[in-house]
Amino acid sequence: MKGKGKYHIWLFGMLLVVAASLTACTFGQKPSEEHKLPPAKTVVEGGTLVIARKFDAGNLDPHFISTISAASVVYQKVYEGLVTRDINMVIQPQLATEWQQIDDVTWEFKLRHGVVFHDGTEFNADAVKKTFDRVRDPRVGSTRAAMFDKIKEVKVLDDYTVQIRLSAPFTPILSILASHEGSILSPRAIATYGKDLSHHPVGTGPFTFSSWTAEKEIVLKENQHYWGNKPKLDQIIFRVIPDDAERIELVEQGDAQIAESIPVTEIERIQASQQMRIYRSExxxxxxxxxxxxxxxxxxxxxxxxxxxxxxxxxxxxxxxxxxxxxxxxxxxxxxxxxxxxxxxxxxxxxxxxxxxxxxxxxxxxxxxxxxxxxxxxxxxxxxxxxxxxxxxxxxxxxxxxxxxxxxxxxxxxxxxxxxxxxxxxxxxxxxxxxxxxxxxxxxxxxxxxxxxxxxxxxxxxxxxxxxxxxxxxxxxxxxxxxxxxxxxxxxxxxxNLAAIHNSIEGFAMSPAGYLMLDKVMIKK
CATH class of the missing domain: 3.10.105.10 (Dipeptide-binding Protein; Domain 3)
Structure with missing residues (x-):
């Protein structure tokens, strides 16, 4: 798609939807949850969400993360991108408020004002440039560098305008920027932690990184200074529970509210429980x-x-x-x-x-x-x-x-x-x-x-x-x-996508890509 003027976001989004429809593939089906009828409870904001997972993340650096399961811990929680995808896989603005394709190889992004990283660093065009320069730097050795090999230059036009110039037309560029690989990192954290950034993730998202105990748990806490809609949870704990039956038992007992990596052999057990339900989606x-x-x-x-x-x-x-x-x-x-x-x-x-x-x-x-x-x-x-x-x-x-x-x-x-x-x-x-x-x-x-x-x-x-x-x-x-x-x-x-969900939870979803979507999750008391 070529353009010489400014494209409004809504028009660009509509073009993406039309293009996607040509594949005869849509995400119109709603996720399936088999609801029980528990006693009425009041939905309140706050509280701790415990997610039982089979494996530890392994890596929390978006430039080295190799699985969606690991990325799901920090993507759209700690880290955000210039753009994102909604539950229907439609591109939406995030840290960029609008964008335009200047020519076959030049994309220009207008950035959101008033956003700060968790370490207090201001989000601006320089942060975008330093993020993408890092992933492309051979000295860094990012395993995700190949995803960005068509980027020739990231140019700062002013504090809140950045251009991404490509070496050749690259049609999937927005889809890459909307994935976890496109996460924008704090330039101060890049300079401070280097390759140890995996253990010190610093982004702009609704949750801040608190701690990581290997093979045990990762803790995120609410970002009190988040630029967008405030999270409805005080804290998220990703707890490593290798045993399948134990993960599900924790949800049934209420000691965890979500269990991932659900074996199909456990579906009937979840369906039979009065305390939890099965979540299924494309x-x-x-x-x-x-x-x-x-x-x-x-x-x-x-x-x-x-x-x-x-x-x-x-x-x-x-x-x-x-x-x-x-x-x-x-x-x-x-x-x-x-x-x-x-x-x-x-x-x-x-x-x-x-x-x-x-x-x-x-x-x-x-x-x-x-x-x-x-x-x-x-x-x-x-x-x-x-x-x-x-x-x-x-x-x-x-x-x-x-x-x-x-x-x-x-x-x-x-x-x-x-x-x-x-x-x-x-x-x-x-x-x-x-x-x-x-x-x-x-x-x-x-x-x-x-x-x-x-x-x-x-x-x-x-x-x-x-x-x-x-x-x-x-x-x-x-x-x-x-x-x-x-x-x-x-x-x-x-x-x-399969998950066991405690009946106290509302608003949980998984994207078609497999990312946990927790921005609307609330706990009933």
Whole structure:
């Protein structure tokens, strides 16, 4: 989209809505909560919200956070961006009050006045520049730097006007700025804490960081000087409770008000309780089986195709997930811009699988390892796959590690073979998945396939620069087709957001991206 004058926010928002509608994907469905009828209580502001989570955050620095689960602790609580997305994934103003696209490679933002960071530093154009200069600085070594590699320069025009100049057209720029990667950091905190900023998050959001006790809890407190609508809670505690049943029991007893990472096996228990209810909403993420193509024999396309033909994903959705979620055919969920509705996954065909293994020189199969982490549903998925691969002579050992060790293996050591994983989408745009997961330079945790293909790189780059909606859709359709032909993944499930909610809570929501939305949460007394 080109422009020479000033675009009003409402007009720009309408254009985004129209563009999104062309994908036939909307977020019009309301989240589902199964309500009981508890005794009437008075809704009051204040109090402490306790959220029981399976894992610790690992990192609270937006320039190093690798999961939406970790980002959800600080995103829209401690940190805010120039723009944000509402529950329907529509771009809304936040620290920027308005913006315009000057030309193909120049975006200009007018900034909000009267905002201060939690450390008392004034929010202004200099803070925006220092934030994006930091994430792009190779000396910092940000794992999210690739998301901003199209930014050529951040230019301060005056205290409250900033321009972002790109090296080439970059259509997803607003969607990136609206994700946790686009969080604006205190320049004083950047200078003071450097790479230790993870343990000293300082933003402009409705909550301030109070403390972090590793593997135990993270505490946020109300920002008394927040520029926007005041939070309705005094304090939020993210408590690490690895045991699934214990997290849910805490909610039922009222010792926690929300529990995340709910196994589908616990849904009936939650539904039967008179003290809590189940929260379900559409999600953008997917789950898949991935292959490290740098490892033998997975470097042979025929082997990867054989495994793809040998996995019957319907039994995984039914047997492991009790039909929660839907069949995936891509790393893109159906609600993500760029999803291909015509893409076909490999059908279940053991004879074809055996024939391909024979052609590859493995008529009697081989031994390999399936890596996953200590989450019961993923372990169960690995078990189903192991059983199915026995049908074509593949002996797959299951390796279960901690979540931190799992991420470390995928990001750093790269010593995995087959892995069971998933990928969220923080932006609602295909670029977030495509570039992170499959581009040679995607880096970070994403390209755990160790895959490089110049043709695919060119498609992904073209999708980033193309401004025509229909042409972008066509580009991403071709990219997903190539990824399927290369048998890089076996997609098996489109996710749903699930949480257990105590009946004393009102106003809770999860965005389609998976972020916890707590700005309207109140506790009934």
């Amino acid at each position: 999600a953008l993420g997917t789950e898949f089986v991935g292959f490290n193509v740098a490892k033998k024999p997975l470097n042979d396309l025929r082997v990867r195709q054989a495994i793809s033909y040998a996995i019957e994903t319907g039994s995984i959705i039914k047997g492991v997930y009790n039909n929660v979620g839907t069949q995936a055919n891509s790393t893109l969920g159906p609600k993500v811009f760029g999803y291909s509705f015509v893409l076909k996954k490999y059908p279940y065909d053991l004879n074809k699988a055996r024939d391909l293994l024979d052609q590859a020189g493995y008529p009697d199969g081989f031994s390999t390892t399936i890596l996953t982490y200590n989450r019961m549903d993923r372990i169960n998925v690995a078990g189903v796959i192991r059983s199915q691969l026995k049908g074509i002579g593949i002996d797959a050992k299951i390796q279960v590690v901690s979540y931190d060790a799992f991420v470390d293996t995928l990001e750093r050591t790269k010593e995995h073979d087959i892995f069971v994983s998933g990928w969220g989408n923080a932006t609602g745009d295909a670029d977030y998945n495509q570039y992170n997961l499959f581009h040679t330079m995607g880096g970070g945790r994403g390209n755990s396939f160790m895959y490089s293909n110049r043709e695919l790189d060119q498609l992904i780059e073209a999708g980033r620069e193309e401004t025509n909606t229909q042409k972008r859709l066509s580009i991403y359709a071709k990219a997903q087709e190539l990824e399927m032909q290369e048998a890089l993944i076996v997609p098996f499930r489109n996710l749903e």
